[in-house]
Amino acid sequence: MDVNYRQSVAMLRTRSQWIALGVLLAFLAVAGRVFxxxxxxxxxxxxxxxxxxxxxxxxxxxxxxxxxxxxxxxxxxxxxxxxxxxxxxxxxxxxxxxxxxxxxxxxxxxxxxxxxxxxxxxxxxxxxxxxxxxxxxxxxxxxxxxxxxxxxxxxxxxxxxxxxxxxxxxxxxxxxxxxxxxxxxxxxxxxxxxxxxxxxxxxxxxxxxxxxxxxxxxxxxxxxxxxxxxxxxxxxxxxxxxxxxxxPLMGSIWMLGIIIIGGMGTTIGPIFGVILVRALNEMVLMLSPFIGGFFRPEIAIQMGAGLGLIVFAVVVIVFLVFEPRGLAHLWQVFNERMRHWPFKYEPG
Amino acid sequence: MVTEDEVQLRTDNVCLRFGVVKALDGISLDVKPHQLLAIIGPNGAGKTCLFNVINGFYRPQEGEVYFEGQRITQLPPYKIAKLGISRTFQAIQLYHGLSVVDNIMVGRHIHLKSGMVSGAIYFGWAQREEAEHRKEVEWLIDFLELTSVRNRIVGSLPYGLQKRIDLGRALALEPKLLLLDEPMAGMSRDEKEAMARFILDVVEMRGITIVLVEHDMGVVMDIADRVVVFDYGHKIADGLPEEIRNNEQVIKAYLGKPKEA
Known part of the structure; x- marks a missing residue:
């Protein structure tokens, strides 16, 4: 419960938020050495x-x-x-x-x-x-x-x-x-x-x-x-x-895509956007030799590289159509659901 | 005649033209401090145009606007706001992506001091300031009975509430002069009464001067200290509510002819 205005405007307001932050920071602190x-x-x-x-x-x-x-x-x-x-x-x-x-x-x-x-x-x-x-x-x-x-x-x-x-x-x-x-x-x-x-x-x-x-x-x-x-x-x-x-110009376009996917106008949005886009990118890199295998060897590499861009474009379009507020909004809805659980939550 | 120091806002022979259309034709108006002045007139009479001239959205081709003795005709709107003139809009103009609290907090903008650097550091100075001004904002939220929707995003709130938030934001600026553009348009009887009460309370508690554009004659006659009537960019009458009610010209232009018996 907020007992004063300072608490009410604070970034982290509940004990579980502090615990989540602690876990995240602990993970980040060791991740560089364990992975x-x-x-x-x-x-x-x-x-x-x-x-x-x-x-x-x-x-x-x-x-x-x-x-x-x-x-x-x-x-x-x-x-x-x-x-x-x-x-x-x-x-x-x-x-x-x-x-x-x-x-x-x-x-x-x-x-x-x-x-x-x-x-x-x-x-x-x-x-x-x-x-x-x-x-x-x-x-x-x-x-x-x-x-x-x-x-x-x-x-x-x-x-x-x-x-x-x-x-x-x-x-x-x-x-x-x-x-x-x-x-x-x-x-x-x-x-x-x-x-x-x-x-x-x-x-x-x-x-x-x-x-x-x-x-x-x-x-x-x-x-x-x-x-x-x-x-x-x-x-x-x-x-x-x-x-x-x-x-390059593509870098700028990627950036716009990232914040659209993540959710513009939220601080968590860019983080989600970058993680999703990079994860997709890495996945495509892993898959591209496999997909390239379906094509003749001389075009295999180009097909693999082109696929990454196509996936990126499709994801951006899907987000623009179905969730223009991005992953950040999905995250918000998920949080509200959890807060109201086991009762039903109707997004307002 | 009123002397200069008794007049808070003066428009002196203001003419505003769009092409050949004369939206305002030689409007001279004196508004005294702590007064509730109502402007009435048929649609297109130039009431909102006058507001737009006063707060700097339009530059009149002729004439001047003075606020507390200072000429403000050529100032940009954000500087006029800093002098203590605030307004609401006929069609609600809120920041749809912000919560109710944050919308009204934007109204505190000119009173907050923290800039980019102290904002980026936040802890300490900016945080203290934020909490301090929240008090004022929460007072307004209580006053306007918005407590239950305080943290909601304004885009999804009903019309009547948005009108109140608009008023709250204008009040958060702590204006000396408040321009209200049809604050009761499209409201139910109950909502109108609530809004009228808010306006009268504000005048009493804060001593703000209010210029009000409103179509509901009942409301205007009840709450205004003085009424000015516009027609086709001209001021056709200016006086106490009772005088206006009986003014021949006003009845012809606006209130309609009395039925012949």
Missing amino acids: PSEIVDVMNMMFILIVAAHGLNILTGYCGQISVGHAAFKGTGAYTAAMLIVRLGWNHWVALPVAALAAGGAGVAFGLPAFRVGGFYLAMSTLAAQFILPALFLFAMPGIVGGISGITVPRPAIGDFSFRIPENQYYLFMPMCVVMTIVARNIARSRTGRAFVAVRDNEPAATIMGINPFGYKLRAFFIGCLFAGVAGWMRVVYDGCVRPDIY
Whole structure:
């Protein structure tokens, strides 16, 4: 029972929620050591994607500003980090906030058209980011930016603990993902997050409450791309390099798909979305040699790869049609069912 | 004549045109503090247009709007809100994805201080602030008898309740001037009475100035201190409710001709 307002606005309100959190954190704490390296590697990739997806979720899910340039903003963070570390010899940890701010700044620059346009038109202008930024990675000053071959970046280390192997990277990415998830939730439930939703749901009504819609759209671009920048830095540690082809348009589309499947405008949504999409992806990778076996050998590989994209597309369409509120809503309904069990629950 | 400091809101010869249509044609209006002013008039008379001019959605081609002596004609709506002008809408404009509590919390926006950084950290400053302003919001929820639906998402609530939430959100801003655009439209007798009581209580408890657009003459005559009548963008009458009731021009334009005996 809530006995005061502070408890009522708390993230975790019941004993069972605290126990669930404890179990989850205990699992996360040991998972990096008990699972085989390949699975830990997949989990690392999930952590990176979750951080990026939180960013896009704040921008698109909470504030309603569509962006099809999220991979490019992630790339901006990654390239900023790589250049600072390799060209200027900066420390990895100092490069992290600067990379995040650089991505946030790029986001604000490409978010400026949101002053006048929304929906499709804003999608077009963020699409411009997706073409301009990777073109810069590829063609601008190859001596510094690295051109087609990119930049090889050494992995960071804390004392003897080097983040070279997945098992060790896990203990960097996992805590970062947890912290960024908490940050995302905090923004969503405080004044800024409510203003984002107000702008998304009803712009005139947001305005009359003293919210400057344009200011908040730019804030959403800044925060969303800041998350992308952090994810970009993580990706540099993960890959040990930056290359222009790591941040393609498809990456941005995947991101949108992830938050649609997971449930836009909820903090749990991006996490569900990433887990489902990556799990599907891994499943397809495992199945594709088997499916490839049905075809002639010369097209087997292409069929396997194409299948992944088809599965992704089908899942997104199924969710858009049957559950536009995503896995997060299914989760909510499930929770309510459990709360009312054994009585019947009618979703309101 | 009223002197400047006794007038809270003044519109001075406001003209608003859409193409050749004159939506407002030289509207001059003085609203005194703590007054409940009702604006009546047939559909399309320009009542809502005037609201949209006052809170900055429309820029009039001519004329000025002053609030507490300050010219607000060219200000954007969100800055006008910060001066203490709040409004409700004829067609409900809520944030459908938020709960009742959060909708009204948005009304506290200008009173909360936490920005992006303190919001992201949350613990400490933002949390304290959140709990503090929740008190005010919960008071409004109690006052408007919304307790039972407090945590529901507003999109699924019935019309009458949404109207009340709209009022609650406008009140959460702690406005000095509240513009109510047909708060009782489409309501049952009981709901109208409840709404009228809320409005009168607000005037009494908070001393807010209210400008009300309403079609229900019974309600208007009962609760208004002063009535202004619009017709085709003109102000055709301005006075006490009894004066308006007997005004020839008003009867012709709006109330209808009395039956010939």
